[in-house]
Amino acid sequence: MPRLAQRRLDVAAARLEDLAALRELVARACDESGAPGDVRDALVLATDELCSNIVLHGYAGGAPGPISIDVAIGGGEGRAAVVTITDAALPFDPGAVAPPDLDAPLEARAVGGLGLHLVRALVDELRYERRPEGNRHVLVKRMPG
Amino acid sequence: MDISIARQAHVTIVSVVGSIDALTADGLVTALLGEVRAGNTRLVAAFDGVEYTSSAGLRVLLATLKEARQHGGDLRLASVREPVRRVLDLSGFTSILKCYDDVDTAVQSFPA
Numbered sequence: 001m002p003r004l005a006q007r008r009l010d011v012a013a014a015r016l017e018d019l020a021a022l023r024e025l026v027a028r029a030c031d032e033s034g035a036p037g038d039v040r041d042a043l044v045l046a047t048d049e050l051c052s053n054i055v056l057h058g059y060a061g062g063a064p065g066p067i068s069i070d071v072a073i074g075g076g077e078g079r080a081a082v083v084t085i086t087d088a089a090l091p092f093d094p095g096a097v098a099p100p101d102l103d104a105p106l107e108a109r110a111v112g113g114l115g116l117h118l119v120r121a122l123v124d125e126l127r128y129e130r131r132p133e134g135n136r137h138v139l140v141k142r143m144p145g
Numbered sequence: 146m147d148i149s150i151a152r153q154a155h156v157t158i159v160s161v162v163g164s165i166d167a168l169t170a171d172g173l174v175t176a177l178l179g180e181v182r183a184g185n186t187r188l189v190a191a192f193d194g195v196e197y198t199s200s201a202g203l204r205v206l207l208a209t210l211k212e213a214r215q216h217g218g219d220l221r222l223a224s225v226r227e228p229v230r231r232v233l234d235l236s237g238f239t240s241i242l243k244c245y246d247d248v249d250t251a252v253q254s255f256p257a
């Protein structure tokens with residue numbers, strides 16, 4: 001049974017250098033709650049993928065912008081770990097990205113879409129909401145009781 | 146992330162230590178493609194020291210793999226840790242990229 005844990009990190013001008021700290025926040029919250037290692041690893045990677053996209057694409061061509069992540073484990077969603085990622089970037093709807101072809105021969109393999117594919121494979125739910133101020137992504141991973 | 150290069154029996158071993166993410170992937174792709182472009186197309190990436198990779202690392206491996214094979218060589222992995230293995234599996238990379246238990250076996254897998 002996971003213990004309640006909640007952590008938050010606000011990065012004002014997110015750069016790729018901040019990815020390690022964002023991963024660490026998610027890992028710490030998971031460890032604090034006693035969540036299984038595979039849940040922690042999945043959420044750390046999924047968070048990294050989304051935040052990398054925000055830095056590289058969401059704020060592309062402009063100044064680095066904010067990323068906030070909130071990790072809540074065992075709270076309102078019951079036996080679930082929830083990571084909420086908000087930004088003030090260009091619209092980035094994961095539903096609009098085509099999935100990669102994982103069976104294509106090497107020459108035909110594209111590099112696009114791999115990150116989001118991983119996110120979907122790692123978590124139980126990926127929720128996206130566009131707000132006036134930016135994007136809001138929510139990762140939900142259920143845990144054994 | 147640290148990268149060191151060694152040669153063994155006409156094979157170049159690129160040993161990586163650290164996490165591979167969108168920040169550190171640039172250094173890795175520079176090192177790997179640098180070797181391919183210098184004519185060292187038989188590559189073993191030794192991943193014993195890699196506990197974590199995101200899709201940024203996968204893109205580096207894919208780009209290197211394509212270019213090495215285009216030039217008659219190959220990129221093979223050695224000593225892949227479980228978390229990295231899972232990511233390779235999830236991404237369908239284990240069907241295109243050969244992985245070996247250790248560096249010696251990976252080196253010997255190349256034809257003489």
